[in-house]
Amino acid sequence: MDEKLIIDVARLKAEGEEFSGVVDDAVLEIGGELLRPFGGIRYEISAQLFGTELLVRGTLSQDFDAVCARCGGDFDFTLNVDDFTVSVEVDEKSEFVDLTDELRQSIILALPSYPVCRQDCRGVCVTCGKNLNEGPCTCSHSERDSRWGALDALVPEKKDD
Numbered sequence: 807m808d809e810k811l812i813i814d815v816a817r818l819k820a821e822g823e824e825f826s827g828v829v830d831d832a833v834l835e836i837g838g839e840l841l842r843p844f845g846g847i848r849y850e851i852s853a854q855l856f857g858t859e860l861l862v863r864g865t866l867s868q869d870f871d872a873v874c875a876r877c878g879g880d881f882d883f884t885l886n887v888d889d890f891t892v893s894v895e896v897d898e899k900s901e902f903v904d905l906t907d908e909l910r911q912s913i914i915l916a917l918p919s920y921p922v923c924r925q926d927c928r929g930v931c932v933t934c935g936k937n938l939n940e941g942p943c944t945c946s947h948s949e950r951d952s953r954w955g956a957l958d959a960l961v962p963e964k965k966d967d
């Protein structure tokens with residue numbers, strides 16, 4: 807695992823080159839326990855010089871250990887960035903271009919604000935705290951968010967099969 811992603815511009819082939827590897831995810835600096843990166847940032851990129859412009863394109867992926875924003879359960883997911891694109895202005899003196907910061911920013915921008923373990927996660931009952939993915943609780947309004955309480959008063963109670 808590398809600490810940085812550095813392109814050796816001085817030795818880059820004119821027709822462009824492909825690179826792949828893993829950069830230490832410590833560069834992500836994501837605080838807190840809700841999202842913990844592991845395994846490193848994987849990249850597969852192609853780099854080519856067009857005059858004084860270094861153009862880099864490719865894909866990134868990063869595994870995360872996360873806590874579901876709805877039910878509080880632990881789960882793992884892989885974040886994929888399919889359109890990693892960077893353009894850097896270089897001059898004759900540039901030998902190495904460090905793209906570590908661009909990697910980091912791309913991953914952070916793609917992160918979900920509220921990671922959920924699955925799209926249909928039922929969350930926890932606001933009354934008793936039971937994880938509703940494991941089954942219904944015995945509270946009468948267990949399947950509804952408390953914000954719907956006012957509406958519940960207007961709509962006749964519907965029974966689930």
Ligand SMILES: [Zn+2]
Pocket residue numbers: 874875876877878879922923924927928929
């Ligand atoms: Zn969940």
Ligand SMILES: [Zn+2]
Pocket residue numbers: 931932933934935936943944945948
């Ligand atoms: Zn409940």
